Amino acid sequence: MSTRDTEILHAGEGVPSSATPITTPIYSATTFTFPNAAELEKFQQGTSTHYIYSRYANPTVQAAEAKLAAAEGGEAALVTGSGMAATSTALFGLLQAGDEVLCASSIYGGTVQVLTQFLDRFGVATRFVSMEALGDVGPHFGPETKVLWFETPTNPTLRCVDIASVAAACRAKGVISIVDNTFASPINQQPLALDADLVMHSATKFLNGHSDVTAGALVGSRAIIDRVTPARKLLGGILEPASAYALARGIKTLAVRVARHNANAQAVAEFLEQQKQVSRVFYPGLASHPDAAIARKQMSGFGGMVCFECAGGYEGAVRTFDRLKLFQRAASLGGVESLCSLPVLTSQYGLDDIQLAAAGVTRGMLRLSVGLESSTDLIDDLRQALV
Numbered sequence: 001m002s003t004r005d006t007e008i009l010h011a012g013e014g015v016p017s018s019a020t021p022i023t024t025p026i027y028s029a030t031t032f033t034f035p036n037a038a039e040l041e042k043f044q045q046g047t048s049t050h051y052i053y054s055r056y057a058n059p060t061v062q063a064a065e066a067k068l069a070a071a072e073g074g075e076a077a078l079v080t081g082s083g084m085a086a087t088s089t090a091l092f093g094l095l096q097a098g099d100e101v102l103c104a105s106s107i108y109g110g111t112v113q114v115l116t117q118f119l120d121r122f123g124v125a126t127r128f129v130s131m132e133a134l135g136d137v138g139p140h141f142g143p144e145t146k147v148l149w150f151e152t153p154t155n156p157t158l159r160c161v162d163i164a165s166v167a168a169a170c171r172a173k174g175v176i177s178i179v180d181n182t183f184a185s186p187i188n189q190q191p192l193a194l195d196a197d198l199v200m201h202s203a204t205k206f207l208n209g210h211s212d213v214t215a216g217a218l219v220g221s222r223a224i225i226d227r228v229t230p231a232r233k234l235l236g237g238i239l240e241p242a243s244a245y246a247l248a249r250g251i252k253t254l255a256v257r258v259a260r261h262n263a264n265a266q267a268v269a270e271f272l273e274q275q276k277q278v279s280r281v282f283y284p285g286l287a288s289h290p291d292a293a294i295a296r297k298q299m300s301g302f303g304g305m306v307c308f309e310c311a312g313g314y315e316g317a318v319r320t321f322d323r324l325k326l327f328q329r330a331a332s333l334g335g336v337e338s339l340c341s342l343p344v345l346t347s348q349y350g351l352d353d354i355q356l357a358a359a360g361v362t363r364g365m366l367r368l369s370v371g372l373e374s375s376t377d378l379i380d381d382l383r384q385a386l387v
């Protein structure tokens with residue numbers, strides 16, 4: 001006989017067998033029960049699919065992973081607590097002292113810092129290659145090169161890398177190609193189908209899409225996901241279940257959201273190209289973009305990100321930025337609401353003129369994350385803001 005205190009504690013727990021929810025519920029439990037020692041033994045031998053501890057695996061997290069694998073056309077996925085957790089899980093999971101990473105020079109700042117401030121302390125070197133060099137990357141591989149990391153389209157000028165050609169060069173040399181697919185989203189671009197080995201995402205952006213979850217993901221073959229799974233387990237980067245639920249919900253509407261992001265961004269880019277206060281527009285869906293041909297070859301839509309340069313330089317950009325009413329002044333991207341950022345005050349902050357030139361960034365640039373509002377309202381806002 002248990003006392004009332006014990007009874008209160010245990011009453012009603014567990015999953016009712018009569019409840020068949022239409023969505024995978026939030027399994028917030030950190031640990032899972034076993035009926036007996038035999039079942040636990042099977043788990044340890046890898047012959048049971050039982051859950052044991054939520055830092056290793058969790059049903060709600062796995063629901064989000066199944067959606068991501070389906071979206072990217074991969075065999076398996078891992079969801080993490082941020083995009084940076086996905087990046088560090090991949091790099092620490094795949095590399096060892098003496099290895100070298102070849103990295104595109106135009107890459108998310110956090111990725112550069114993990115490579116140059118952490119991995120180098122563990123004996124993993126990084127060499128950066130220009131966008132031009134990626135066009136024929138084979139000769140740039142060294143004997144220790146194990147991973148090639150790049151993103152496409154890049155931030156903020158949306159330069160595109162030919163994924164199939166880089167992936168083929170990597171396959172020929174046994175180098176693992178990893179693509180940060182955050183800007184495109186799997187609706188517009190599926191690097192695995194072009195023979196890339198691993199896709200990384202900041203799921204904080206388009207995948208979740210509502211500016212309210214910080215998360216990341218890795219998608220690839222079962223074999224490569226198995227290689228990086230111990231790093232997620234032991235570095236502890238798994239996403240927690242409530243956020244995984246929100247992420248899975250976001251991914252359900254990814255295709256319809258991205259279709260609208262694409263259409264709105266195309267309309268905004270075409271409008272901006274006609275304005276005398278704008279000296280240049282960067283959007284892969286414009287014929288004027290330097291990588292329009294690569295984009296057309298490998299993307300089925302050109303995404304929600306648009307970058308433009310104000311004819312009035314930094315002063316013009318600041319005046320336009322401050323006059324925006326519907327576009328909100330914020331960093332990040334990929335949410336339902338339209339945002340505007342000034343690259344020299346955010347992603348490229350603190351760079352000198354030479355570094356800015358290398359990144360293809362000027363002081364007069366504004367970057368838009370075009371959301372799901374009416375394109376007419378977005379264009380009206382830009383029209384009244386441009387001075």
Ligand SMILES: *Cc1c(COP(=O)(O)O)cnc(C)c1O
Pocket residue numbers: 082083084085108110151155180182183201202203204205214215216
């Ligand atoms: C935001 C971002 C990241 C980092 O993701 P977090 O979710 O912020 O950790 C990596 N790559 C790109 C391209 C990003 O935009």
